[in-house]
Amino acid sequence: MEHQIKNAKYEGYLWQSDQSKPRIIGEGEPLSLTLTDGENPFVVEGLLWNPEENTSIQIRYVDGNYFVTTYEVKQEELADSATMTPVTYLPHRLPGVKALKFLRQWEEVKDELCENMPTLQLKANIFVGFEK
8 A cells, every 4th residue: 555645845754664763854845755565664653744734744654554644733723722732752863853842632522430521531642843
């Protein structure tokens, strides 16, 4: 199966299976990518953020198959809200990057263990670029 990453300007990284550190995609760097299941070398993991279209792409390679997830982030969701919380993580082998920025997306779910009261549960952790 093939996965197309559309040609756009991204910020993020791609970590190839034959490399000791990820390839950093600079802010606004054009990138077009075709990922094919079973290929070698392969992208072990990748995080891409397109600020022009507010699109986040997460790539994982598990047991010979790519798992590519795309999130469309609304402009108003980029600010802190009840259902979106900004969070940063320290980078690993990403020189020049101070932190990885994510949005935690929460969803309201009734919880049987809380007398069916609504609780917020983590739905997704969405990459939204680097802090430099």
